[in-house]
Amino acid sequence: xxxxxxxxxxxxxxxxxxxxxxxxxxxxxxxxxxxxxxxxxxxxxxxxxxxxxxxxxxxxxxxxxxxxxxxxxxxxxxxxxxxxxxxxxxxxxxxxxxxxxxxxxxxxxxxxxxxxxxxxxxxxxxxxxxxxxxxxxxxxxxxxxxxxxxxxxxxxxxxxxxxxxxxxxxxxxxxxxxxxxxxxxxxxxxxxxxxxxxxxxxxxxxxxxxxxxxxxxxxxxxxxxxxxxxxxxx
Amino acid sequence: xxxxxxxxxxxxxxxxxxxxxxxxxxxxxxxxxxxxxxxxxxxxxxxxxxxxxxxxxxxxxxxxxxxxxxxxxxxxxxxxxxxxxxxxxxxxxxxxxxxxxxxxxxxxxxxxxxxxxxxxxxxxxxxxxxxxxxxxxxxxxxxxxxxxxxxxxxxxxxxxxxxxxxxxxxxxxxxxxxxxxxxxxxxxxxxxxxxxxxxxxxxxxxxxxxxxxxxxxxxxxxxxxxxxxxxxxxxxxxxxxxxxxxxxxxxxxxxxxxxxxxxxxxxxxxxxxxxxxxxxxxxxxxxxxxxxxxxxxxxxxxxxxxxxxxxxxxxxxxxxxxxxxxxxxxxxxxxxxxxxxxxxxxxxxxxxxxxxxxxxxxxxxxxxxxxxxxxxxxxxxxxxxxxxxxxxxxxxxxxxxxxxxxxxxxxxxxxxxxxxxxxxxxxxxxxxxxxxxxxxxxxxxxxxxxxxxxxxxxxxxxxxxxxxxxxxxxxxxxxxxxxxxxxxxxxxxxxxxxxxxxxxxxxxxxxxxxxxxxxxxxxxxxxxxxxxxxxxxxxxxxxxxxxxxxxxxxxxxxxxxxxxxxxxxxxxxxxxxxxxxxxxxxxxxxxxxxxxxxxxxxxxxxxxxxxxxxxxxxx
Numbered sequence: 055x056x057x058x059x060x061x062x063x064x065x066x067x068x069x070x071x072x073x074x075x076x077x078x079x080x081x082x083x084x085x086x087x088x089x090x091x092x093x094x095x096x097x098x099x100x101x102x103x104x105x106x107x108x109x110x111x112x113x114x115x116x117x118x119x120x121x122x123x124x125x126x127x128x129x130x131x132x133x134x135x136x137x138x139x140x141x142x143x144x145x146x147x148x149x150x151x152x153x154x155x156x157x158x159x160x161x162x163x164x165x166x167x168x169x170x171x172x173x174x175x176x177x178x179x180x181x182x183x184x185x186x187x188x189x190x191x192x193x194x195x196x197x198x199x200x201x202x203x204x205x206x207x208x209x210x211x212x213x214x215x216x217x218x219x220x221x222x223x224x225x226x227x228x229x230x231x232x233x234x235x236x237x238x239x240x241x242x243x244x245x246x247x248x249x250x251x252x253x254x255x256x257x258x259x260x261x262x263x264x265x266x267x268x269x270x271x272x273x274x275x276x277x278x279x280x281x282x283x284x285x286x287x288x
Numbered sequence: 289x290x291x292x293x294x295x296x297x298x299x300x301x302x303x304x305x306x307x308x309x310x311x312x313x314x315x316x317x318x319x320x321x322x323x324x325x326x327x328x329x330x331x332x333x334x335x336x337x338x339x340x341x342x343x344x345x346x347x348x349x350x351x352x353x354x355x356x357x358x359x360x361x362x363x364x365x366x367x368x369x370x371x372x373x374x375x376x377x378x379x380x381x382x383x384x385x386x387x388x389x390x391x392x393x394x395x396x397x398x399x400x401x402x403x404x405x406x407x408x409x410x411x412x413x414x415x416x417x418x419x420x421x422x423x424x425x426x427x428x429x430x431x432x433x434x435x436x437x438x439x440x441x442x443x444x445x446x447x448x449x450x451x452x453x454x455x456x457x458x459x460x461x462x463x464x465x466x467x468x469x470x471x472x473x474x475x476x477x478x479x480x481x482x483x484x485x486x487x488x489x490x491x492x493x494x495x496x497x498x499x500x501x502x503x504x505x506x507x508x509x510x511x512x513x514x515x516x517x518x519x520x521x522x523x524x525x526x527x528x529x530x531x532x533x534x535x536x537x538x539x540x541x542x543x544x545x546x547x548x549x550x551x552x553x554x555x556x557x558x559x560x561x562x563x564x565x566x567x568x569x570x571x572x573x574x575x576x577x578x579x580x581x582x583x584x585x586x587x588x589x590x591x592x593x594x595x596x597x598x599x600x601x602x603x604x605x606x607x608x609x610x611x612x613x614x615x616x617x618x619x620x621x622x623x624x625x626x627x628x629x630x631x632x633x634x635x636x637x638x639x640x641x642x643x644x645x646x647x648x649x650x651x652x653x654x655x656x657x658x659x660x661x662x663x664x665x666x667x668x669x670x671x672x673x674x675x676x677x678x679x680x681x682x683x684x685x686x687x688x689x690x691x692x693x694x695x696x697x698x699x700x701x702x703x704x705x706x707x708x709x710x711x712x713x714x715x716x717x718x719x720x721x722x723x724x725x726x727x728x729x730x731x732x733x734x735x736x737x738x739x740x741x742x743x744x745x746x747x748x749x750x751x752x753x754x755x756x757x758x759x760x761x762x763x764x765x766x767x768x769x770x771x772x773x774x775x776x777x778x779x780x781x782x783x784x785x786x787x788x789x790x791x792x793x794x795x796x797x798x799x800x801x802x803x804x805x806x807x808x809x810x811x812x813x814x815x816x817x818x819x820x821x822x823x824x825x826x827x828x829x830x831x832x833x834x835x836x837x838x839x840x841x842x843x844x845x846x847x848x849x850x851x852x853x854x855x856x857x858x859x860x861x862x863x864x865x866x867x868x869x870x871x872x873x874x875x876x877x878x879x880x881x882x883x884x885x886x887x888x889x890x891x892x893x894x895x896x897x898x899x900x901x902x903x904x905x906x907x
Binding site: 093094095096097098100101104107121124125130131132134135138141144162163166167169170173174177178181184185213216217220281282283 | 625658678749750751752753754755756757758759760761762763764765766767768769773776777780781783784787788791
């Protein structure tokens with residue numbers, strides 16, 4: 055009987071340990087990837103964007119600002135300068151959806167760990183509350199359960215608000231949006247430089263995009279840059 | 289004796305005359321008649337040309353300026369009497385009058401007499417009971433604008449018409465006038481409209497025509513028409529006495545003319561069949577023809593804009609407008625942009641409404657304004673144009689945004705009007721270190737920023753952030769969406785689920801745990817208690833204590849409750865030869881009999897019982 059208890063405790067401990075080790079190994083694996091030379095940081099991207107803005111490269115400035123905003127979405131300096139660059143090229147501020155406006159309140163990587171820890175904390179506290187003979191710490195355990203659930207909810211909300219960024223692209227120059235993904239196709243409309251569009255599909259060297267007005271068309275891939283690059287930054 | 293009336297005698301005389309003519313004209317006879325001989329403009333008459341002879345002549349329609357001839361039927365009768373062939377060919381034309389006057393229609397065949405057709409402008413008999421053209425003009429619903437009674441000009445043989453409806457014929461250069469362009473199509477005679485109406489001449493510009501015109505039904509000259517109406521606006525671009533017409537391309541159906549030359553079936557009996565009007569009508573033997581229908585010329589007097597009293601800031605706007613203004617915020621930091629917004633609303637050509645807004649205002653840096661027009665109708669005649677101009681105050685304190693002027697020409701009052709916005713006050717708080725200190729530089733790619741840079745008035749840009757190299761990462765992809773990290777939450781959930789299942793098993797083993805307090809404190813205590821009963825010679829109590837202790841032991845080891853440990857259960861599990869079974873049996877016997885044991889037997893049973901606890905193994 056005591057052997058079973060010991061086995062169960064060991065299994066739970068091993069699982070928790072594997073979670074931590076797995077997370078740390080994932081972190082170390084990504085950090086030591088061949089692309090680790092492509093370092094990103096909020097300050098670096100922000101300063102890069104300022105440099106682009108000074109040199110008149112508004113589209114690249116918007117791209118770098120958006121990348122910095124992904125890491126520090128609440129930075130007031132970043133938001134202000136981004137507003138100025140967009141205003142300088144005649145683009146209004148993108149109000150975004152309600153979830154994007156309020157959901158991007160912190161660094162998503164930090165919020166990821168908050169969610170994982172909250173899940174563990176909340177789960178353990180809920181399990182402890184299910185046991186009848188822990189009346190002495192019941193209030194504290196309840197608080198821990200609430201905090202854990204709140205952390206999980208905040209993390210999920212942040213993830214949902216960050217998800218649209220995966221498909222966001224910045225127009226590097228004024229580009230025609232065509233009716234079909236072939237060269238010489240009829241132009242439906244034109245997206246201005248530095249405009250942010252959403253990528254819906256890809257066919258060859260063309261991307262199917264949707265602009266802020268909801269218009270859809272095919273744009274050459276060379277005219278777009280993803281906010282979250284697939285490989286190394288430009 | 290029966291008396292015959294005048295009509296009967298006339299018919300007989302006519303028949304005799306026809307027979308005489310037919311017999312007395314071996315080389316052929318031609319007749320030509322028109323009915324009625326007087327029609328109203330826009331009406332039609334029927335011209336009948338008849339040839340009687342041994343041969344079927346080729347009949348071509350007459351050519352008369354102002355009249356249009358459309359072949360509507362041809363018939364032929366052939367008789368062979370005593371080897372002599374007699375043919376009677378009749379061709380019928382519908383004559384459409386395109387202008388008023390007296391027309392002489394020449395003979396289409398040798399020997400036929402010319403006929404005269406009188407076309408009146410308003411009064412005249414109409415064929416087939418049709419109403420005169422003048423009375424038909426009252427039938428269509430009149431739009432809000434005035435329309436001359438004779439402005440409907442039918443074309444394409446009465447199959448369609450184009451007309452304009454507008455409110456005024458005297459206007460100024462640049463003045464926008466709403467106009468309705470109506471195209472009437474005779475149901476069944478117009479196959480298709482091949483395009484929207486187009487403007488003739490370069491003295492006017494037309495606003496964009498709606499893609500879907502409104503559609504109504506109307507009776508014109510007693511004929512049903514489907515009328516398509518485009519609501520649009522007209523703008524004169526140069527002064528003078530100008531004329532305007534509209535053209536509309538369309539396809540009309542006309543009946544196929546007869547085949548006078550016979551064609552492939554010439555000389556055969558089929559030719560008569562194919563040329564018979566009944567055959568053509570039955571099989572819809574009509575042809576389509578692309579035509580362009582024009583409206584009646586509309587004359588305008590376009591006046592130039594007066595030079596007297598013209599404001600210096602007049603930008604060409606003509607109409608009736610009102611001006612208002614507002615500021616985006618009444619408090620701002622030094623270097624922060626605020627937006628001055630001017631609204632020009634009213635009616636007129638808003639393409640001519642423009643304003644430079646503020647320029648060179650003292651203490652303000654003004655940027656290029658943006659313009660947004662919100663039409664209130666489909667042609668943009670009424671609406672509101674909003675000018676938004678970013679401003680940056682170059683000084684702190686309570687600042688006043690200067691007034692903005694706007695001028696236009698009002699055709700109703702025939703003079704220039706001028707309006708200005710109210711001065712607006714803004715509180716500008718000084719920026720720490722000044723706006724220029726905050727500016728890390730300016731992008732110079734746009735006109736807006738270039739203007740600011742040229743003047744040295746740099747709007748506030750936030751400086752660079754210190755980058756100590758911390759917090760760098762190799763990928764911008766958030767952890768949420770990286771496969772390596774996506775495994776962590778499921779692992780945590782698996783761990784929690786495992787613990788939950790483990791905890792569910794705990795109550796089952798808890799029952800055994802709850803039995804532990806019933807166990808004797810120690811083997812020594814049990815032995816001493818048994819010694820006490822042995823010394824007293826109390827066999828019942830001796831085995832009672834032993835049985836109770838063994839029950840607790842067995843209940844604990846078997847994982848059952850205490851009452852479940854009975855003698856029968858012990859026998860079934862341990863067998864009848866087991867020492868514990870013998871203890872249970874002796875305990876039962878001592879409880880109901882006067883069992884006696886020697887001191888040696890007490891010691892032996894005590895050792896047996898205590899050995900069960902010391903060994904931990906059931907014997």
